């Protein structure tokens with residue numbers, strides 16, 4: 001059987017692009033792995049360019065369900081499911097990194113374009129490989145050790161306090177545990193993991209960088225994230241971050257360096273620590289749109305979702321500059337409520353100017369489930385912060 005090589009496949013894909021954007025837009029079948037809220041916001045921008053999106057998600061009620069050409073239900077980590085889904089697509093992309101890499105590699109071999117590239121997703125799926133990558137490339141990050149099982153942690157008794165992180169499968173704080181002394185070892189994970197030195201930080205920062213196949217890169221301005229310690233989710237995001245110029249410069253330098261060293265095509269979110277002694281260290285990275293970029297829909301000239309399509313279609317990247325300062329709050333399921341979601345206080349917050357509510361189309365709420373987000377834009381970031389606290393006190397997801 002004739003096998004299309006990767007180069008031929010890419011040529012065919014770029015030939016389609018050359019035929020003119022409108023025609024290409026109608027011709028390309030774009031497969032999206034994951035059909036959650038990130039996919040939903042990607043689709044909002046895909047509409048502007050006549051892009052045809054097909055999505056795969058394990059949840060038959062996923063937020064993208066009604067918004068795509070065709071919605072398929074299946075496991076993103078299963079080889080056959082991902083391979084079959086990708087077989088008739090031209091371009092495959094992701095909104096979640098926990099996907100079957102072998103299937104993506106095979107699809108790439110058969111001429112499909114997969115952005116971000118499977119090797120990049122593979123590296124990012126494993127926090128151990130991520131740490132080794134930072135070390136190899138002189139990218140500042142906290143010291144670490146790799147362990148295969150819990151009993152090996154004893155060896156690093158001198159190393160306390162640290163964070164133990166599962167190498168694979170963690171998200172939103174699940175898969176991360178803080179271990180302060182050997183007495184806390186019963187809390188430790190019994191799985192291959194990274195032991196990372198505890199970083200005393202002043203702030204958690206984030207930069208989203210985009211890179212297209214031409215090698216053009218553009219960074220969104222640095223933002224500042226405040227986490228809810230209970231839920232381990234972003235509670236408030238402030239854009240731009242209140243940091244010195246030199247810190248901003250360093251954060252953007254690191255994000256661009258990582259994107260270039262990875263050769264990524266697509267978006268890369270870079271989570272950073274600003275340490276109490278003024279250093280910028282990488283925490284972790286994600287190869288897709290990110291919670292720390294939601295405000296860009298209203299607060300920046302180009303949103304992260306628009307930028308993702310531009311990057312993976314090898315179009316000129318948009319201007320990421322800020323139009324107005326913004327604050328983003330996640331709308332999480334309120335504690336003590338489980339069932340069909342109701343949004344209390346919605347009308348109250350909609351009376352305010354510059355308050356943009358985004359609901360994710362999830363029928364059921366449970367404590368801390370990400371049900372939506374709200375962006376508040378103002379000429380003055382202090383006013384935006386005040387309004388955000390008010391919105392947070394008024395708007396609740398209950399059942």
Ligand SMILES: Nc1ncnc2c1ncn2[C@@H]1O[C@H](COP(=O)(O)OP(=O)(O)O)[C@@H](O)[C@H]1O
Pocket residue numbers: 142163165170171172173174175176196197198199200204227232271283284
């Ligand atoms: N080495 C560290 N020192 C201090 N805090 C950390 C460290 N690693 C992680 N954290 C805290 O835990 C949170 C979650 O860790 P992270 O590695 O980003 O996992 P996740 O994949 O769940 O987002 C971080 O946002 C930060 O608040």
Ligand SMILES: [Mg+2]
Pocket residue numbers: 271284
């Ligand atoms: Mg994180």
